[in-house]
Amino acid sequence: xxxxxxxxxxxxxxxxxxxxxxxxxxxxxxxxxxxxxxxxxxxxxxxxxxxxxxxxxxx
Numbered sequence: 068x069x070x071x072x073x074x075x076x077x078x079x080x081x082x083x084x085x086x087x088x089x090x091x092x093x094x095x096x097x098x099x100x101x102x103x104x105x106x107x108x109x110x111x112x113x114x115x116x117x118x119x120x121x122x123x124x125x126x
Contacts, residue, residue, distance in 0.1 A: 072090065072092060073088050073091065074089055074091060075088055076123075082102070083102045084101045085100050086098070087099075094125045095112060096113040096120070096122065097111065
């Protein structure tokens with residue numbers, strides 16, 4: 068069976084939801100935020116204090 072390209076590693080909230088998604092090929096972390104109040108959703112690269120993308124080891 069082939070490994071999923073993106074995996075959810077963190078989630079919080081029910082109405083207003085924040086999730087962290089990791090690209091299993093590159094290790095880059097993304098934050099996904101959605102709000103049922105505004106019926107909106109956004110996704111962005113998650114960066115550290117130095118402004119560089121947060122990368123999780125994929126080994």
